[in-house]
Amino acid sequence: MDYNHKEIEDKWRTYWFDKKINKVENDFTKPKYYVLDMFPYPSGSGLHVGHPLGYIASDIIARHKKMQGFNVLHPMGFDAFGLPAEQYAIQTGIHPIDSTKINMQRYRDQLNNIGLNYDWSREVITCEPKYYKWTQWIFLKLFNHYYNLESQKAEPIEELIKYFSSNGNTNSNAYPKDLELFTAEEWNAMNAVQKDHVLMNYRLAYRKKSYVNWCEALGTVLANDEIKDGVSERGGHAVEKKAMMQWALRITAYCDRLLNDLQSLDWSDSMKNMQRNWIGKSSGAQLFFDIDNSTNKLEIFTTRPDTIFGVGFMVIAPEHEFVNTLTTAEQQKVVEDYKEYVASRSDLDRLAETKSVTGVFTGSYCIHPFTKEKIPIWISEYVLIDYGTGAIMGVPAHDSRDLAFANKFGLNIIQVVDQSEFPNVEPESKQGKLINSDFINGLDVQDAIEKVIVKITKEKIGHRKNQYRMRDANFSRQRYWGEPFPIYYDNEEVCHSISENELPLLLPYIEKISTGTEGKSPLIHATEWAKPKPGYSRELDTMPGYAGSSWYFLRFMDPDNESSFASKEALDYWGEVDLYIGGTEHAVGHLMYARFWHKFLFDLKYVSTIEPFMRLVNQGMIQGIIENILLVKETSPTQFISASLRKNYREDQLAYIPVHLGFVKNANSPESQLDKGGVHEFVKWKPDYAESIFTDETGSYKLDELNNNFSLKTISEVGKMSKRYHNVVNPDEVVAEYGADVFRMYEMFLGPLEDSKPWDTKGITGVSGFLRKYYRMFFDEQSNIALSEESPSKEELKILHTCIKKVNEDIKNLSFNTCISSFMICVNELRRLNSNNKIILSQLNLLLAPFAPFITEELFNVLGGKGSVHQESYPFADERYLITDEVNYPVSVNGKKRYEWLVSKNKTQTELESEVLQIEEIKKWIQDSPIKKIIFVPGRMINIVI
């Protein structure tokens, strides 16, 4: 009797669905366990084989925990707002509502196909009004709160307003601290516009001017991701940085808590480090430099105030607000040119490029606070507007980037830390004593820092400050397909929020989505919606993708609640996520925002846990093969060349165009190529290239001139599996051929959950063979159930319990690949004994149930079980069957193995050593040599060192 996966899986899928086996109740009497996957964005290319890697792992844990008696919440939903659906709509005219609906249904079918035990009645979809009602509600809470530095939590903005009207902001505890001061009288005298502007400086959700990548030709804002080499990826149009009023979230208020609370989490050290570095706390000083011939002061931040006497120049970011006023007439031209050059470069370019140093002089000078010397002010792209104050003091002797800059432009280099005793240290090193530095001469760096901070504070030219690398989060998108802001403006641009009971503010339906104008989102075309009443206009930006995903894990606890985002009881019962599984690509973004929102909701006493995700595991990416063909830039008609001709061109003349894997012959090998047929398919797929020239080693051809020997070599890479690389592998194909159980186990068997690996089906027959062998153990050759009812032998019990022990340990560590190896060993050993013992097999079947839910359900019934195997108790190992009191010790002399020795496990080191010395054979080896020591490694080996 062979195992018919199709029949068995269909049967049980239907059974589970009908009997609602996966239904999760808010049964507050049972211990809870919340295991969560990062919910997917329902992309048009469907679920690929990489997605389920984490889902299968969490499903195994969920089923395992359920069998251990926990009330397990293992939900699924969709992060359904996003850019791709909008672009698809603009290109095809298909509305995001429709495409998203279709994509989600496809995902659901695919997920069910794999046998994941989601309770779909708890599904959460971020683009549904009943969900985004609460996203908007949380936004309004953020808008209506400020951060109180004394109580260290968010508090209502009304309280701050009340405070201002009687005290001004002079001694307020509101974050941020270093704003312009005003008195109560001044506050009370302000008009609505002015008050609105002041409050924007304190609200946790606020408006400010920030930069976007604007592409005039496409009429839209572009993601950094959509920009390649300074031009738009689509079409290669120019992109500029454009300043616009946008919403932002004051996440920086929570920096310290986000940093400190990391220690309570069961996350990997590398993940915590990434978050720590992202927050990037550094302590130092803020300093104000007088500007020559100006009343303005240039504000800088430095971690090395001790090097104040080594300042050779100042550098400000090209976007700095002082650039125009500081630029003198003679320098006007070069500064303008330089700003234009910088605007054409992406942030990534600016960070990555370190070889060439660029910059221009403004023509203006600062005055050194102590020496009163004039210091030139320069502009350079290596100073970023978003970090610190967007201005630095250049200390070339003690900072390598400043040094490179000074060398290039011939600026003053003053040594202020004597490093002569430490010849090989970096210029940044804090070793050595201060020189050439007036009142701090002779001090160690640390002491000098302290002394300078005391002095500048006293002289009111600066103060101690912690600087964070993390910036407030931009919360505006000039897009249609996102949550609308529950905000409108009056004629004077004063911001009003709509009231909570008017939520949700529905996203208006626009028949045909098209790009906006003047930097506005497509919502500008919803003219009626955009003007709620005369004299008022709505916010036309929408919220970014991370808005909905920053709190979805809470909604799963109580998804249908209409009076709150989740009931207090449900929130208290489910508490936090016990295990969160998702990709490292979310290491900082999503995880940081979600932690921030959770802490905010904690401050408002809606949730009772300070962190949302207790244990975090990052599954690796399943990568795909990307095949690229080479396009020669700026050719007309477009020319494609074979990769074998690549050496004839400079790298910057070539562009890599990913092609559909289906067109490529011998993909992922040195022989990968498009032959004549492949090129035809390519052109059919991308008709824009129908007139192109294709060149291989034999010559250049038009499409209809290609001969059968033509070979356009492609370049293979390993990278993301994604629609944009056209390399998506659908799990349905694998499930259809081998079955869901095999697919699940194979994904787990591929390697450690946390490693990335390219998808390859080569080894799947091993897992498939294993399940078939396992299935056959229950039947005889005539397909009759053939099981022995006897009590199991000692040997059988040992095999089983060794496996149970290993599997339980491995599940705890999420080490599923070795776990599956244990199953294979167990089955092989039982088969060697010709075992068909019913007791052994029913235990093994329970053990295997979380991994292969369908086949074990079937066999559970073959064994005469009632109900579902997933409602049974998970087996635990009985130590009695595992104990052996003897173990093989290798005895080695100077590390070389000589002898295998069976001794009792319970001997002490002394007993073993004296026994070693009595063994005749060993005595012979070591006869004349004095023994240095005997090393005894418990359970491992005995090493005699001569």
Next chain:
RNA sequence: ACCGAAAUGGCGGAACUGGUAGACGCGCUGGACUCAAAAUCCAGUAACCUUUAAAGUUGUGUGGGUUCGAGUCCCACUUUCGGUACCA
């Protein structure tokens, strides 16, 4: 460039706190069954040298170091992957 991770046979990977490197699976080779093939079962499989065998030598990205002993710890590098704030 910065932050984080990874590198072990022909391939995916195993090796718990340093202690017999290569578990388990794929592939390959040989054999059994078969008219034959598929399926299944059995055996072998890091490389090298000599070879009947036994044994020996070298081996965990590169170069150093610590240790009786290093895939594992330390230092310096190389390559690949993820992130770098508007892809999700």
